[in-house]
Amino acid sequence: MRRVIVSNLVSLDGFYEGPHQELNWHVVDDEFFSYAKDMLREADTLLFGAATYKMMAAYWPTAPRDEIADQMNGLPKVVFSQTLKSADWNNSKLVSGNAAEEIARLKRLPGEDLVILGSAHLASSLLSQGLIDEYRVVLNPVLIGNGKPLFPGLKQQLKLKLASTRQFASGVIVLYYQEARA
Numbered sequence: 001m002r003r004v005i006v007s008n009l010v011s012l013d014g015f016y017e018g019p020h021q022e023l024n025w026h027v028v029d030d031e032f033f034s035y036a037k038d039m040l041r042e043a044d045t046l047l048f049g050a051a052t053y054k055m056m057a058a059y060w061p062t063a064p065r066d067e068i069a070d071q072m073n074g075l076p077k078v079v080f081s082q083t084l085k086s087a088d089w090n091n092s093k094l095v096s097g098n099a100a101e102e103i104a105r106l107k108r109l110p111g112e113d114l115v116i117l118g119s120a121h122l123a124s125s126l127l128s129q130g131l132i133d134e135y136r137v138v139l140n141p142v143l144i145g146n147g148k149p150l151f152p153g154l155k156q157q158l159k160l161k162l163a164s165t166r167q168f169a170s171g172v173i174v175l176y177y178q179e180a181r182a
Contacts (some may be wrong), residue, residue, distance in 0.1 A: 002107045003133040004047070006116040006123040007039060008150060010137055015147030016120050025142045031168040032138075033068065039136075040071040044112035047103070050081035052118035057089035078102070080122055100129050107131070124151045127158060127179075134178055135160065141171035 009026050010016050017023055048056065060072040077092040080099040087094040095102050103126055106114055116123050116132075126132050137150070159180040166174040 002109065002111050002114055004103060004107060004114045004116065004126065004131055005039070005043075005134045005136065006127070006132055007136040007138060008118060008120060008123065009140055010150045011140055011142050011144045011147070013143045013145065014150055015144055016118070016150045018144055018147045022144075022147075025140060025144055027140050027142075027168075027170045027172050029168070029170055031170065032172065035138075035166065035168075035174060037067050037071075039113075039115060040068065040075070042113050043071075043075060043115040045106065045114045046072070046075050046077045047114055047116045047119070047122070048077060048079045049119035049122035050079060050084050051121075053077070053079040053081070053084070053087065053089070053092075056117070057087075057092075061089060078106070100126060100131060103131050120148065120150055121152050124154050127151070128154060128156060130179065132179070134163070134176060137175040137177065139173045139175060 008016055011025060018025070056072065060069060063069040073090050075091065077087070077089060078095055079087045079092060080095050080102070082096055084094055099122060103114070123132065123135070127135065160177040161180040163176045163178050165176065
C-alpha cells in the first residue's frame with residue numbers, strides 16, 4: 001500500500017504561515033533542497049488543498065529549471081477543492097468530492113509515495129481520519145508571533161510517535177512522526 005507523507009514547514013511557535021500569508025521566515029538552504037529532492041524522488045503524486053495549489057501553480061511553471069522544478073511540474077498532482085473551477089497546472093486533476101475517500105482509493109493503487117506539501121487544512125483533516133502515514137514537521141528556528149496554526153481544525157487529541165529526526169546546520173530540524181497506534 002502506498003504511503004501518504006505530509007511535509008510542512010513550521011515556526012517554533014507553531015505557525016505554518018504568518019497572518020498575511022508570509023513565508024519569508026522559511027529557512028531554505030542547500031540542506032533543505034537536498035531534503036526536498038530526496039522526498040520528491042520517492043513520490044509519484046503530489047496532493048494539495050486549493051490555497052497551496054494556487055500558490056504552487058503560480059510559481060513552479062516559470063521557476064528556473066532544476067531537479068525540484070522538474071519534479072514539481074512533472075509529477076501528477078491532485079488538488080482537493082470545493083471552490084476551484086479548474087486545475088490547469090501541468091498534470092493536475094481537480095477533485096471536488098470527498099478527499100478522504102479519494103486518498104484511501106489512491107493509497108490502494110500501486111505506486112510510490114503520495115506527498116502533501118503545505119495544505120495544512122487538508123493534512124489535518126486526513127490526519128484525524130488516520131490516513132497520514134508520516135508527518136514531517138520541518139521546524140524552523142524562528143518565532144513569528146502570530147499566524148496560521150499548523151493543525152487547523154483538529155478537534156481531538158492524536159498521539160504521535162517520533163520515528164526519527166534530521167538536523168540541518170541552519171538549526172532546522174525535520175521531525176518524522178507516525179501515528180502512535182494502540
